[in-house]
Amino acid sequence: MLSFVEENYLKAIYHLSEAGKRPVNTNALAEEMKTAPASVSDMIKRLSEKRMVDYQKYRGVNISEKGKIKALHVIRQHRIWKVFLVEKLNFQWDQLDEVAEQLEHIKSPLLFQRLDEFLGFPKFDPHGDPIPDENGQLIEKRKDPIAQLPVGTASIVVGVNGSSASFLKYLDKVGISIGTRLQIVDRMEFDGSVDITIDGKKTITISPTVAENILLSEA
Amino acid sequence: MLSFVEENYLKAIYHLSEAGKRPVNTNALAEEMKTAPASVSDMIKRLSEKRMVDYQKYRGVNISEKGKIKALHVIRQHRIWKVFLVEKLNFQWDQLDEVAEQLEHIKSPLLFQRLDEFLGFPKFDPHGDPIPDENGQLIEKRKDPIAQLPVGTASIVVGVNGSSASFLKYLDKVGISIGTRLQIVDRMEFDGSVDITIDGKKTITISPTVAENILLSEA
């Protein structure tokens, strides 16, 4: 059984390695975990003994298959709780992480089974991030920024890049959130501004920066 | 900030002292916490330094005002989660404690505020135990076993003594749960068996033992 701390490390390693694609170095992990590099060295040794990571000193750490499954399990629980907090308890986006970071460590398969059912088996969390299934399978849909899609595209908002308060407030104001249907109606060649229609109702112009940071689903 | 373990100890001290009425001795606490008495001595010292308990060695431990408030806070959270698990996730009684023991330690005033609201500000948990308010106030209603109430009494089931699986299964079978309305229609003098009407529908006879273990509200 992994401790809360070990689970948090695994999750960080998973994310920093981009799902296991590249090794993670000690300082990056120390920064992510807000601990001293020395503490990271210690913890990596522990995780290595538990076969959760592959590790050769000075070479960085790679998550193992076993570790990846565990990490995805925690990520699943994290995201399911987020859905609950937003859908049922009306949490704001910026209040989510602090609580989900705690709730994700609750040990009870039954709880998550029932919670998942209660929420209608959601596939994406409130940020548009996909929820892994019980086996750690991620059905990652491609997400493309508006800026990279052709005029005429009509699709669903599945995520945003970054999460600055001012950007989220802007989205709120113009009426865009996860699940909103957008259509790209025009693109200004001179600066990349885009006209979009929101939910088939009103049409607004968004800046190139905004177009870069709103992600639409491929289908 | 108290650790999970400290919170669990405080709760145990609160319960074993019957809400602070009497001191708790080391062995009783060790048994309750399933630890060695030596560990209890250590922990009591820690809690005493934090002014959560009053302690003189060999004299037992008394919960302090500060400690009582903290304990009631944890108890509140424990019971609110139980309501959630039963009402929203359809947990059985015997599956509750393991999960609630974990969830009760989540640190987030906002979460409990919202959860309380989501559940409609429940006053009692699924076992009929009262939920303390945010200030630790307990509006404890008297609970009387059927065996001690006069014939003619009509009232609501607010709790049961004990929680053996077979007893709970029996209650389930005859259709009695927290909130069920019962009327005492007759009592056999020779053995104390009682005839009760359930929800104004069917009338059944319960044994003296059962009559001793079903608790009705005073009002």
Place this chain on the structure above:
DNA sequence: ATTATTATTTCGATTAATCTAAATATTTTA
């Protein structure tokens, strides 16, 4: 009032998680 029994505390260790400072390895730069 001793003695025996029981309860409690202290002592000394262990494990998990953390830190600072020092040592060592790797990488970069000149």
Place this chain on the structure above:
DNA sequence: TAAAATATTTAGATTAATCGAAATAATAAT
């Protein structure tokens, strides 16, 4: 390629939580 800079690990402590064994205090029995 040797020195300088950076990254990482090791060494040695600390704190929380736990334990078994030994010492001590309190209580009960003779």
